Amino acid sequence: MHSTMGTDAQLSRRVWQDRLFKLILVGVALGVVLLLTTIIGFVIKQGVSVINWSFFTQLPQPPGARYSGILNAILGTLMLTALASILSIPVGMWCGVAMAEHPLHPLVKWAQVSVDGIQSIPSILFGIMAYLWVVVPMGQFSAVAGAVALSMIMLPIVIRAVEEAVRRVPTTMREASLALGVSPFRTTIKVVIPCALNGILTGSLLGVSRISGETAPLLFTAFGSPFLVLSMFQPVQSMPILIYNYATSPYADWQQIGWGASLVLILFCFVLSVGTRWVFKR
Amino acid sequence: MMSVPTTFRVIDLRVSIGTDAIIRGISMDFFANTVTSIMGPSGCGKTTFIRCMNRLHELVPSIQVSGDIVLFNQNIFSVNPMLIRRQVGMVFQRPNPFPTMSIFENVVAGYRLNGIRLAKSESAQIVETSLLKAGLWHEVKDSLHRKGAFLSGGQQQRLCIARALAMDPSVLLLDEPTSALDPKSTSHIEDLIAELKESVSIIMVTHNIGQASRVSDYTAFFLAGELIEYGTTQKLFTVPDDPRTEEYLSRKFG
Numbered sequence: 001m002h003s004t005m006g007t008d009a010q011l012s013r014r015v016w017q018d019r020l021f022k023l024i025l026v027g028v029a030l031g032v033v034l035l036l037t038t039i040i041g042f043v044i045k046q047g048v049s050v051i052n053w054s055f056f057t058q059l060p061q062p063p064g065a066r067y068s069g070i071l072n073a074i075l076g077t078l079m080l081t082a083l084a085s086i087l088s089i090p091v092g093m094w095c096g097v098a099m100a101e102h103p104l105h106p107l108v109k110w111a112q113v114s115v116d117g118i119q120s121i122p123s124i125l126f127g128i129m130a131y132l133w134v135v136v137p138m139g140q141f142s143a144v145a146g147a148v149a150l151s152m153i154m155l156p157i158v159i160r161a162v163e164e165a166v167r168r169v170p171t172t173m174r175e176a177s178l179a180l181g182v183s184p185f186r187t188t189i190k191v192v193i194p195c196a197l198n199g200i201l202t203g204s205l206l207g208v209s210r211i212s213g214e215t216a217p218l219l220f221t222a223f224g225s226p227f228l229v230l231s232m233f234q235p236v237q238s239m240p241i242l243i244y245n246y247a248t249s250p251y252a253d254w255q256q257i258g259w260g261a262s263l264v265l266i267l268f269c270f271v272l273s274v275g276t277r278w279v280f281k282r
Numbered sequence: 283m284m285s286v287p288t289t290f291r292v293i294d295l296r297v298s299i300g301t302d303a304i305i306r307g308i309s310m311d312f313f314a315n316t317v318t319s320i321m322g323p324s325g326c327g328k329t330t331f332i333r334c335m336n337r338l339h340e341l342v343p344s345i346q347v348s349g350d351i352v353l354f355n356q357n358i359f360s361v362n363p364m365l366i367r368r369q370v371g372m373v374f375q376r377p378n379p380f381p382t383m384s385i386f387e388n389v390v391a392g393y394r395l396n397g398i399r400l401a402k403s404e405s406a407q408i409v410e411t412s413l414l415k416a417g418l419w420h421e422v423k424d425s426l427h428r429k430g431a432f433l434s435g436g437q438q439q440r441l442c443i444a445r446a447l448a449m450d451p452s453v454l455l456l457d458e459p460t461s462a463l464d465p466k467s468t469s470h471i472e473d474l475i476a477e478l479k480e481s482v483s484i485i486m487v488t489h490n491i492g493q494a495s496r497v498s499d500y501t502a503f504f505l506a507g508e509l510i511e512y513g514t515t516q517k518l519f520t521v522p523d524d525p526r527t528e529e530y531l532s533r534k535f536g
Contacts, residue, residue: 176442180367180371180392182364
């Protein structure tokens, strides 16, 4: 009996292995937490001093001016993400639902490969495509072009999230509906999608929070602008572009505004992802 | 036995999935206002059989069916399955009320999902009648507009029965309706089945021999995709013709 249990020496070695393993786990976890808190802490420390009411309500001012704000970038990012959502959520939703509801259809495999493929394309390429498809024909940079680039990044995120959410709806729900004589189409619309709504909303919000921080695809599509632009057909400012421009400027007070804008962007994404969790839990 | 009007008439039904034969040529008639149990060991094809009767088997992609099923002189394979399913209600092994709908909405789901508009008073009437028939009305009448998640498993299953009854079906298919329930809920549902046969014909799949003997007028015994014996419950349980039935009843297998 004693031999199968192992010797005392072996036992104490395993106890030490366990302790070491636990220590590594705790260390790695602490490292991740530390990284996040350092980044957020640093951004707060650098940015919080410029944030006041006028920061949200004023336009950018020349270096040295008081009461400079980022209103145009906030509105621009809202416009870009809203239009990108309008373009990608309906398409992504139907695509995801179709893929989940007809898993044996030969096109589904192709669609899945394509979704993965789109997701693996570096985001700057979407900027180039939107430049060729929208900016060149229209003859100028515009919010529309930026939104087209962003919507291509958002599309696969939405499709995947919707597909997974719809797949998670138990077959018994479909059976219950079909057994009442409901058509497959109405079953999808009235039973399956409502059951999957949490997952669909979560996926869409994740997509929004992903694209709200994208910079590269906007460089030569939405381009950026120092003015307050409310037209979809003109160059428009956005948060990431503003941060890029101001952080690389030589003026200390502009760099300060860049930090402030970073803080606002982080908070926006944080609120979105926390909001997403909240919606999901309900 | 033949003087009673028939509901379903199954003629040489054969079902296979790929190369596996699930049902190997079954012919039998079902009678109006009776409870018929289909019993047999796991894998004997009883669930597949009952799912053919409202064509829900078609959800399985590679399934092949031959033979005919006739409901009131109408071959169910020659009309749209949606029409059959509105005449034939079904209750499943596990209670499956719609989680996004209130109790009220669940009961009238068959109308709402099919796009059939009901006057407010009409739907209220249907909800009350169906829940009364399902023996659930007095337990839920004050919380009709809450979602059904707080109901117990047995209550949820009775809600599913009410949902099926609301469509006023001529036949109700029960696929092991108590297999996921505790004994108390089970006996509640068994009592309910006995009452319901006044207004609807019931075909019930069960792996519970006791249940078949308690609630059904007729019992069929399936084994390996074949109908071994079919007759009045009393005869089948007391003097079965086939030795395999007797063996099954004495719980030598299954």
